Amino acid sequence: MTARLIYVVGASGSGKDSLMSYARSRLANESQVVFAHRYITRSADAGGENHVALTQEEFDSRRRAGLMAMHWESHGHAYGLGIEVNQWLAKGITVVVNGSREYLETAAQRYPELVPVWVEVSPEVRRARLQARGREGAEEIEKRLARAPKNQVLGRRGELIRNDGELRLAGDTLVNLIRHGSGSEAVSCA
Numbered sequence: 001m002t003a004r005l006i007y008v009v010g011a012s013g014s015g016k017d018s019l020m021s022y023a024r025s026r027l028a029n030e031s032q033v034v035f036a037h038r039y040i041t042r043s044a045d046a047g048g049e050n051h052v053a054l055t056q057e058e059f060d061s062r063r064r065a066g067l068m069a070m071h072w073e074s075h076g077h078a079y080g081l082g083i084e085v086n087q088w089l090a091k092g093i094t095v096v097v098n099g100s101r102e103y104l105e106t107a108a109q110r111y112p113e114l115v116p117v118w119v120e121v122s123p124e125v126r127r128a129r130l131q132a133r134g135r136e137g138a139e140e141i142e143k144r145l146a147r148a149p150k151n152q153v154l155g156r157r158g159e160l161i162r163n164d165g166e167l168r169l170a171g172d173t174l175v176n177l178i179r180h181g182s183g184s185e186a187v188s189c190a
Helices: 016-026 056-064 084-090 104-110 123-133 138-153 167-180
Strands: 005-009 033-035 038-040 068-074 077-082 094-098 114-120 159-162
Touching: 005 016, 005 104, 005 167, 016 033, 016 094, 016 167, 056 068, 056 077, 068 084, 068 104, 077 084, 084 094, 104 114, 114 167, 123 138, 159 167
Parallel strands: 005 094, 005 114, 033 094, 114 159
Antiparallel strands: 038 077, 068 077
16 A cells, blocks of 8 residues: 545535544554544534644644644634644555645645545535534524535545445445545445
């Protein structure tokens, strides 16, 4: 297995966190695959992904110290991936990250081994998932739903996983992509 940066992106409610958690549990014994935690200026108990919660001051301090390999802002929070990502890649380990659609082009320029994985769902499924997680009110949810198509301006290179059905189907697709690389297998699910 060649070291790659698997950069998972998708709109809020597409199921990235669930897919990555599923794949992480299935690949836990594989020493050549690591799932990077994001550093986020959001409380640890906010639900969703397992992340490292930082205050804005802590985040800014780490960024100024050069401890963030990648960082961006979205929805009023700062997000980052630590420089440990670079160390893991240098050791030949495949690294899976929860990325940002807006940051994808910058990340792809910095990491030629980057494989984008687009997670998509129907608007109806996204709306239901966003309502179920309870982080935003109805108005914020509708703004998120309206925003998604504008972010698809970036090129569609990479892999696509449809996540409208059972988690196991899309999850196994992500596991296979991580294990076997990109381009050699179909990576879409209904």
